[in-house]
Amino acid sequence: MKRTAPRRSRRAETGSLLVLLALTCLCYADSLRVPFVYDDSLTILEDPSVRLQLPLSSVVKLNPFRPLLVLSFLLNYRYAGLNPFSYHIVNSLMHFFNGALLFLLLRRLVQKPTERPESLYALLAACIAVAHPLFTESVTYISSRSTLQATVFILLSLHLYLSFCEVGRVWPWVGSLLAFLCAAATKEMGAVAPLLMALLALWRHPRLRRAWMGLVPFGVLFALAASYRAYVFFRIEYTTLPRSIASSILTQLAALPTYLKLFLAPVGLTIAHDLPTASQLMSPGLLVGLCLIAAGAGAVIWSWKRRPLPAILLGFAIVSHLPSSGIFPLQEAITEHRFYLQGLWLCALTCLPALAQAPRLRTVSAVVLTAVLVCFTGMTIARNRVWQSEEALWEDAVAKQPTSARALSNYADCLRLKGDFRSAANFYVRALESAPGNLDYTVNLGISLASAGRAADAEAVFTSARKLDPRSPKPLVNLGNLCAMRRDYACARALWEEAIVLAPSSYEARVNLAMLYRDVLGDREKSDALLDEARRMDPVRALDDL
Structure with a gap:
C-alpha cells in the first residue's frame, strides 16, 4: 500500500x-x-549569426548578452532553413x-x-x-x-x-x-x-x-x-x-x-x-x-x-x-x-x-x-x-489603434510589398499625421508614390526628406532611383556617389551603382568591385540580393 x-x-x-x-x-x-513577421526579419532573416552559420565563438562575440537565444535560432536554421x-x-x-x-x-x-x-x-x-x-x-x-x-x-x-x-x-x-x-x-x-x-x-x-x-x-x-x-x-x-x-x-x-x-x-x-x-x-x-x-x-x-x-x-x-x-x-x-x-x-x-x-x-x-x-x-x-499573415496582423492593429504611427506604417509596408501603392501612400500619410517628420515614413511614402507613377510627387517628398535628415543616404538613393527611371543615368550616378560619400556604409547605393556600371556603362570591373564591397558590408542581404 x-x-x-x-x-x-x-x-x-x-x-x-x-x-x-x-x-x-x-x-x-x-x-x-x-x-x-515584423522583427523576425532582424532576429532571423538578417542576423549574420544565424544566416551565415558562424562558429559558436563568433556567435557569442556578436551577441554577448543573448548567445543562447541566437544559438537556438541557429540550430533551427541549420536543420530547417x-x-x-x-x-x-x-x-x-x-x-x-x-x-x-x-x-x-x-x-x-x-x-x-x-x-x-x-x-x-x-x-x-x-x-x-x-x-x-x-x-x-x-x-x-x-x-x-x-x-x-x-x-x-x-x-x-x-x-x-x-x-x-x-x-x-x-x-x-x-x-x-x-x-x-x-x-x-x-x-x-x-x-x-x-x-x-x-x-x-x-x-x-x-x-x-x-x-x-x-x-x-x-x-x-x-x-x-x-x-x-x-x-x-x-x-x-x-x-x-x-x-x-x-x-x-x-x-x-x-x-x-x-x-x-x-x-x-x-x-x-x-x-x-x-x-x-x-x-x-x-x-x-x-x-x-x-x-x-x-x-x-x-x-x-x-x-x-x-x-x-x-x-x-x-x-x-x-x-x-x-x-x-x-x-x-x-x-x-x-x-x-x-x-x-x-x-x-x-x-x-x-x-x-x-x-x-x-x-x-x-x-x-x-x-x-x-x-x-x-x-x-x-x-x-x-x-x-x-497572425496568419503580416498584412492581417497589421490591419488588425490599425483597426484597434487607428492613430498608432507604427501600426499605420507597418500596414502600409504590407500594402506596398503586395503592389497596392495608392493605398500604401494613404496609410503613410496617416502615419505622418501621427508622427510628423519621421524620415522612414517620408521615404516610404515617396517610394509608394514613385511606384504608383507619381514621379513628380515622389521627387518632392524625397526632397523634403533630405531636409529632415541631411546626413541620411536614403533620400539620395531614392532620388537616384527616380533619375534612373527617367534614364537620366548621369544624375543617378551622381546622387548614388553622393550617398556613398555621405554614408560610406550605404549598401543600397553601392548595389544600385554597381548595376548601373554593369548594365548601362559597361564597366564590369568597377561593378564587381562595388558588389564585393556590398557583400562585405552586409553579407546576409547579399545572400538574398546578389
Whole structure:
C-alpha cells in the first residue's frame, strides 16, 4: 500500500502533463502556419549569426548578452532553413515546458502544512496559463522566443534551488546556478531568478543557513552582469535614448493598468499598443499604476504569515515585472510578450479559490475556472488566426489603434510589398499625421508614390526628406532611383556617389551603382568591385540580393 500512493501520484502527474501538451497543441496548431513577421526579419532573416552559420565563438562575440537565444535560432536554421514551421514548433514546446514547470512547482508549493494540497488547482492554473490569449504574442511571434526560453530556465532554476534547500545536496544547487546563467544568457529578464529565489527562501526556509549562503554566488553574478549590461546599454548601444530613464519608469508604471486589464479581460489584443509617454506624476494612468504597486506590496506584507501561498505568488509577480519597469528605455513602451512571466504567476494567483477548504466553494471555483479555460482556448485559437499573415496582423492593429504611427506604417509596408501603392501612400500619410517628420515614413511614402507613377510627387517628398535628415543616404538613393527611371543615368550616378560619400556604409547605393556600371556603362570591373564591397558590408542581404 505504501508504494501504491506514489504510483498513483506519478500517474496523475503524467496524465496532467499530457493534458497540458494536448491543450498546447489545440491552442497553437494554427500558429504553425504563421510566416515570419515584423522583427523576425532582424532576429532571423538578417542576423549574420544565424544566416551565415558562424562558429559558436563568433556567435557569442556578436551577441554577448543573448548567445543562447541566437544559438537556438541557429540550430533551427541549420536543420530547417527558413521554414517557419520548425521555429513555431520550438516556441510551442517551450510554452508547454513553462506550463509543465509551473504545474510541478505549484504542486510543490501547496504541499506546505498550512496549505491544502490539490493537484486540481495546479493543473487548472497551468492550463489557464497555457491557454491565456495574452500569451499568444509570446508564443506565435517567433522573435518572442527570448521570453519563452528565459522563462524555462528561470522556472527550472527555482525548482532546483528548492530541491537544494530541501535535501542539502550540492548538485541541485549547481544545476540551479547553471539554469540561472542560461536564463541570463537568453534574455536580460533572467536576472530576476536570484530575486525569486530570495523570496522563496524567505517564505519557505527563512532560518535555513544553507538557503541563504547558496544565494551568495547568485547575488555576485547578478550584480556584475547587471552593472555591465547597464554600462553597455547606456554607453554603447543607445547613445540617444528614446526617452529619459525617469520618463521611461513613469511610462511603465502607467502601463501596468493596461497589462492587468489585458490579463483579466484579454480583448483588444494587438501587436501595436499606443501608450503615450508619461512625464507628469499626476497623470491618471500613472497614479493608478502607483496605487496598484503599493496595494500589491501591502498585500504581500499583510498576507505573508496569514496567507503564505497568495503572498509568495503575488511577490513573484511583482518581482518578475522589474525587468519591464523602465530601467532600460526601449522603443516600444508596451508589448504583450513582456508580461509573460508575471502573467504565469498571476494565473496561479487567480486560481487559488480552487484550494478553498469548503468543498462547495472548491467545486464552484473549479467549474468557473473550467469555463474560463474553455473561453480562453477559443480566444487564443481566434487570435492565432489573426497572425496568419503580416498584412492581417497589421490591419488588425490599425483597426484597434487607428492613430498608432507604427501600426499605420507597418500596414502600409504590407500594402506596398503586395503592389497596392495608392493605398500604401494613404496609410503613410496617416502615419505622418501621427508622427510628423519621421524620415522612414517620408521615404516610404515617396517610394509608394514613385511606384504608383507619381514621379513628380515622389521627387518632392524625397526632397523634403533630405531636409529632415541631411546626413541620411536614403533620400539620395531614392532620388537616384527616380533619375534612373527617367534614364537620366548621369544624375543617378551622381546622387548614388553622393550617398556613398555621405554614408560610406550605404549598401543600397553601392548595389544600385554597381548595376548601373554593369548594365548601362559597361564597366564590369568597377561593378564587381562595388558588389564585393556590398557583400562585405552586409553579407546576409547579399545572400538574398546578389
